[in-house]
Amino acid sequence: MKEAKLYGKVRDKVVCQLCWRFCKIGEGERGFCRTRLVRKGKLYTLTYGNLSAIESRPMEIKPFFHFKPGKTTLTFSTYSCNLECPWCQNWQISKIDPPLVYREIPPEELVRKAEIFGDIGLCASFNEPTLLFEYLLDAFKLAKSKGMVNTMVSNGFMTPMALKMLRDSGLDAINIDVKGNEETYERFCGGKAKFVWRIAEKAIKMGIHVEIVNLIVTDVNDDEEVIREVVENHLKHVGERVPLHFTRYHPAYLFGNPPTPVRTLEKAVEIAKRMGVEFVYVGNVPGHEYENTFCPNCGELLIRRFHFEVIENKIRDGKCPECGYEIFGVF
Numbered sequence: 270m271k272e273a274k275l276y277g278k279v280r281d282k283v284v285c286q287l288c289w290r291f292c293k294i295g296e297g298e299r300g301f302c303r304t305r306l307v308r309k310g311k312l313y314t315l316t317y318g319n320l321s322a323i324e325s326r327p328m329e330i331k332p333f334f335h336f337k338p339g340k341t342t343l344t345f346s347t348y349s350c351n352l353e354c355p356w357c358q359n360w361q362i363s364k365i366d367p368p369l370v371y372r373e374i375p376p377e378e379l380v381r382k383a384e385i386f387g388d389i390g391l392c393a394s395f396n397e398p399t400l401l402f403e404y405l406l407d408a409f410k411l412a413k414s415k416g417m418v419n420t421m422v423s424n425g426f427m428t429p430m431a432l433k434m435l436r437d438s439g440l441d442a443i444n445i446d447v448k449g450n451e452e453t454y455e456r457f458c459g460g461k462a463k464f465v466w467r468i469a470e471k472a473i474k475m476g477i478h479v480e481i482v483n484l485i486v487t488d489v490n491d492d493e494e495v496i497r498e499v500v501e502n503h504l505k506h507v508g509e510r511v512p513l514h515f516t517r518y519h520p521a522y523l524f525g526n527p528p529t530p531v532r533t534l535e536k537a538v539e540i541a542k543r544m545g546v547e548f549v550y551v552g553n554v555p556g557h558e559y560e561n562t563f564c565p566n567c568g569e570l571l572i573r574r575f576h577f578e579v580i581e582n583k584i585r586d587g588k589c590p591e592c593g594y595e596i597f598g599v600f
Contacts, residue, residue: 270313273305274403275430283307287402288351288426289464302351303366304400316347317404318373321362322395325386329577331394331422332552334562335512335598336442336478338572339579342420343383345374346395347404352424352458354448356486356524363396364522376408380415390418390441399427406438413439422446425465432468433475442478442599445469449483449490450498457489462502470506478599479511482552483537486518487526491533493540500541509545510597516552535559548597566594 275286282293285300292300294307304316326344328337348367350357357363383391391412393401398421409419418441425445427435447469448454451462472479483499485491490499496515503513515537517529534551538559541549551559555576562572562584569591573581583590584600 270315271317271403273312273314276312283312285312286428287431288399288428289460290351302400303349314403315367316401318375319347319367319371320345320374321348322346325388327577329574331392331444332514333442333444333480334550335480337389337599338582340389342390342392343386343388344392344394345379347401348396349400350397351426352460354458355522356518357522359395360522376411379408380411383417392420394422397424399423399431402431405435409439425468426460427468429471432471436475436477440477443472444480444482446482447499450495453490466502466506473507479507481507481511482514482516484516484518485529485533485537487529496537496540500544500546504545509547512548513541513546514550514552517554564589564592564594567592
């Protein structure tokens with residue numbers, strides 16, 4: 270086990286400072302996420318190099334549509350989560366504790382695999398990557414020293430201290446999954462939406478590339494009022510240029526509600542566009558028109574996609590070739 274980086278003490282408890290739960294943990298106990306253990310008054314991580322999956326995957330699957338489109342990163346994960354969404358799509362790893370006996374994958378091995386596979390960098394994803402915090406600090410630094418990029422697909426429920434340390438270690442881009450409005454978090458996920466939006470806003474100010482995802486779950490957060498609230502927060506905290514992805518839910522884990530109707534996703538896109546978001550997408554609907562990137566100024570089709578594959582990319586020097594409009598992103 271490795272000692273955790275972010276914690277303090279209050280009387281006889283250790284206070285974890287990794288996420289907004291700020292768990293107060295007693296001797297021999299674990300925090301909410303089950304990946305942090307107190308032993309002899311110190312907090313230890315149970316996830317360092319404790320990986321559940323390693324796979325080369327395209328940027329578009331995360332989804333990153335405006336960060337190095339068409340490229341791949343070595344994507345990896347650990348176990349457990351610090352939220353409790355009952356429809357979790359990766360429940361096989363996010364709803365179990367990290368094993369205590371495992372072969373540690375050192376950062377050097379991870380970066381070497383990325384080089385062998387021809388990936389441009391690393392991506393921590395699948396379960397909540399914040400729980401790999403100490404490992405990410407080391408892996409991101411190493412990858413950056415090799416000229417690679419570092420990305421995360423996160424629920425955004427980390428503390429500002431954690432975000433800053435990740436940025437300082439080489440985090441380039443983060444995709445943040447917003448669950449809905451405050452009621453959605455309170456009823457189903459735990460946590461608070463305002464903390465997630467605060468982290469998204471801070472990431473922008475730190476110079477990290479940000480894209481926002483909202484999984485629209487049938488009869489949970491698919492009401493137009495909830496969608497408008499998400500869009501309002503998007504505009505307030507990250508601005509009209511940051512991409513917003515509305516993705517289709519499918520029944521998983523403890524949730525059996527039917528899949529999101531495609532028309533609901535289309536309405537969400539239309540609402541967001543009317544409200545001023547420049548780049549809005551539909552996810553998990555292969556072949557849909559709203560998988561593509563259009564110039565918000567002249568309407569030119571800039572990036573044609575099919576599912577997770579880039580078919581054509583017309584963007585040159587970060588601009589629309591027709592009207593010269595600067596397109597948000599890292600191309």
